[in-house]
Amino acid sequence: MVGRLVRVAARLRKRGGGSAVPGLVVNSIAPGFLSATLNGFRDGLVIVTGSSGKSTTTKMLVAVLEAHGMRVFTNPSTANIAQGITSALIERVSLVGTIDADIAVLEMDEGHGALIAQRLEPTTVVLTNVMTDQIDRFENSEKVLAMLGTIASRASARVVTNGDDAMLEEFAATLTSVTIDRFGVSKRVLAANPRGLGYARQSGSRIVAGTVVAAVDGASAVIDVLGSSLTVTLPSRGAHYAVDAAAALSASVGIVGARFDAATAAAAISAMRPVFGRGEVVEVRGRRVEFVLVQNPASFQLNVDQLPAGLDQVLVAMGSDVRDPSYLWPVDLSGLTRVTTVSGSKAYEIALQLEYQDVVIDRIQPDLGIAIDDFLALPDPSVGVKTVIFSADCMRRIRTHLGLAQ
Amino acid sequence: MITVLCVMPELLNVNGDAENASVLAQRARWAGFDARVVTETTVRPDLVVVGSGVDATLGQVASGLRLMSNDLWGWLADGSALLAAGTGFELLSAGVQVSAAEWIEGLALFPGHAVSANNRVSDDLVVDTPFGRLIGYENHARGYSLPPDASALGSVMVGRGNDGRSEGASSGAAFGTHLTGPVLAKNPGFADFLLARVLPGYHPDADRTRRVDHIAKAARNQIAARLSLRTE
Numbered sequence: 185m186v187g188r189l190v191r192v193a194a195r196l197r198k199r200g201g202g203s204a205v206p207g208l209v210v211n212s213i214a215p216g217f218l219s220a221t222l223n224g225f226r227d228g229l230v231i232v233t234g235s236s237g238k239s240t241t242t243k244m245l246v247a248v249l250e251a252h253g254m255r256v257f258t259n260p261s262t263a264n265i266a267q268g269i270t271s272a273l274i275e276r277v278s279l280v281g282t283i284d285a286d287i288a289v290l291e292m293d294e295g296h297g298a299l300i301a302q303r304l305e306p307t308t309v310v311l312t313n314v315m316t317d318q319i320d321r322f323e324n325s326e327k328v329l330a331m332l333g334t335i336a337s338r339a340s341a342r343v344v345t346n347g348d349d350a351m352l353e354e355f356a357a358t359l360t361s362v363t364i365d366r367f368g369v370s371k372r373v374l375a376a377n378p379r380g381l382g383y384a385r386q387s388g389s390r391i392v393a394g395t396v397v398a399a400v401d402g403a404s405a406v407i408d409v410l411g412s413s414l415t416v417t418l419p420s421r422g423a424h425y426a427v428d429a430a431a432a433l434s435a436s437v438g439i440v441g442a443r444f445d446a447a448t449a450a451a452a453i454s455a456m457r458p459v460f461g462r463g464e465v466v467e468v469r470g471r472r473v474e475f476v477l478v479q480n481p482a483s484f485q486l487n488v489d490q491l492p493a494g495l496d497q498v499l500v501a502m503g504s505d506v507r508d509p510s511y512l513w514p515v516d517l518s519g520l521t522r523v524t525t526v527s528g529s530k531a532y533e534i535a536l537q538l539e540y541q542d543v544v545i546d547r548i549q550p551d552l553g554i555a556i557d558d559f560l561a562l563p564d565p566s567v568g569v570k571t572v573i574f575s576a577d578c579m580r581r582i583r584t585h586l587g588l589a590q
Numbered sequence: 591m592i593t594v595l596c597v598m599p600e601l602l603n604v605n606g607d608a609e610n611a612s613v614l615a616q617r618a619r620w621a622g623f624d625a626r627v628v629t630e631t632t633v634r635p636d637l638v639v640v641g642s643g644v645d646a647t648l649g650q651v652a653s654g655l656r657l658m659s660n661d662l663w664g665w666l667a668d669g670s671a672l673l674a675a676g677t678g679f680e681l682l683s684a685g686v687q688v689s690a691a692e693w694i695e696g697l698a699l700f701p702g703h704a705v706s707a708n709n710r711v712s713d714d715l716v717v718d719t720p721f722g723r724l725i726g727y728e729n730h731a732r733g734y735s736l737p738p739d740a741s742a743l744g745s746v747m748v749g750r751g752n753d754g755r756s757e758g759a760s761s762g763a764a765f766g767t768h769l770t771g772p773v774l775a776k777n778p779g780f781a782d783f784l785l786a787r788v789l790p791g792y793h794p795d796a797d798r799t800r801r802v803d804h805i806a807k808a809a810r811n812q813i814a815a816r817l818s819l820r821t822e
Contacts, residue, residue: 510605
């Protein structure tokens with residue numbers, strides 16, 4: 185009840201922007217609310233965590249579970265901290281305090297997740313990967329692994345883990361009292377991605393049992409699960425999305441159990457729409473634009489490698505969320521060839537990288553509003569669509585500037 | 591043809607420090623020289639770049655560097671220049687005091703050694719050096735003990751460096767620093783100092799160099815302004 189009132193107040197105060205506020209208030213008034221509710225779902229609590237792919241994997245898993253008739257509570261990806269989860273819970277809780285869901289599937293940031301993990305009793309934990317991510321926050325991959333381990337060690341039934349990630353494999357070997365389900369890619373898929381899949385360390389061999397991405401062709405993938413080969417349409421191009429699908433399928437096999445239906449699962453994933461910043465082509469001011477979100481060096485490389493060759497209208501924007509852009513330098517951006525505009529508060533830093541990697545820069549305009557206005561005003565490109573590559577901070581600013589929903 | 595040796599980039603590039611090798615090669619090319627970056631070599635390279643890795647691989651990197659010890663000493667004696675950053679710098683010192691119980695022997699190419707510190711620093715580092723003010727970033731959990739008679743790279747203006755006062759070490763044409771990432775791109779004066787040492791006739795006056803260095807200056811000035819330092 186307190187939460188409901190606070191939520192209404194937050195909405196009145198700031199339209200569309202108050203998502204973490206009511207949770208913050210409830211967590212101060214009733215500190216046990218979050219864990220008590222999350223631990224109380226009939227079919228348990230599932231936590232999806234890891235450096236990259238959490239959001240897509242969570243959405244895919246929710247889609248598959250719902251397709252099997254389960255009522256799922258999940259958190260919006262923009263609010264994956266304790267307050268955000270609480271706020272999302274308050275959205276769903278009835279006046280008598282019950283929630284119309286059988287199971288909770290939560291995406292959790294490894295840093296915040298490790299902090300609240302001791303109070304949670306997840307049945308299943310899904311580990312996507314360990315990448316060198318936000319390096320000045322998490323310092324290094326060893327520390328990321330320790331945080332993931334803190335979360336995964338809470339799992340009571342099952343840990344679903346990436347068998348191609350050597351650090352996760354070493355961690356999984358230390359787990360004794362839970363079932364370990366693995367997902368991974370085939371030799372063929374790995375060979376088609378000569379730079380690897382972006383993990384801090386790649387396993388030396390491919391998994392022998394589990395859910396395997398057998399082949400990827402653009403936004404289409406063949407995934408072997410429980411002896412059947414499923415053809416799945418991915419929400420965007422690239423092997424990393426196929427791995428997210430394999431993670432979601434592997435987790436849903438364990439959760440749904442004997443009722444799991446492969447065709448139903450494949451159809452649910454294939455029906456998913458691309459997400460803003462992850463492959464969705466949006467019409468803005470009469471122009472078709474693809475927005476590409478960069479979260480760490482690995483996703484930067486994978487996403488740039490997936491872009492069509494010879495794009496002639498590209499805007500690259502790096503914001504203050506990338507504290508020191510140096511760690512992006514190992515990413516080979518030479519495939520871009522030409523960038524129309526470089527923008528954001530770290531425009532000069534990323535421009536230096538582009539210059540040293542022989543990418544031609546037409547213009548540097550640190551002011552993001554001016555840069556995006558001028559970029560959209562250009563006539564349509566001759567190759568592909570207008571493409572905006574940005575960090576999370578620049579994504580938020582551009583969405584606000586263009587009046588797109590957050 | 592100049593050759594830049596980039597040492598173990600698969601382990602020593604967590605902050606993009608190994609990319610200093612590409613920066614040196616590109617600047618040489620822009621000035622009209624042929625240049626290549628190699629990760630192993632049997633002939634003496636003109637320049638050697640050693641980047642920074644995670645602590646979990648300190649032992650592995652130390653073993654790798656020990657195998658190169660005779661070569662590195664010989665190349666430096668014969669006129670090569672070297673830049674080492676972060677853990678690469680630490681392992682080329684006398685050694686690394688990882689904890690009270692753990693000491694990893696280094697190559698002693700630089701005077702002094704790395705000492706354990708209570709906290710990690712991950713922030714801006716600005717250093718006053720003979721080749722100008724260097725602006726960059728440090729990300730390390732140790733300090734550095736430099737003997738009183740040894741040469742530092744420069745003195746700390748902002749940040750921790752070795753101990754809050756001196757930063758890095760130098761020995762002949764070898765330079766070690768906590769400035770991680772592609773510090774030579776943001777501070778091309780340092781890059782040109784290294785290139786001029788090994789490349790007679792090197793003059794960074796091409797159009798391309800001027801354009802890129804203008805961007806580097808804007809990047810430095812942005813940080814300087816944020817830190818309330820004078821801009822260039």
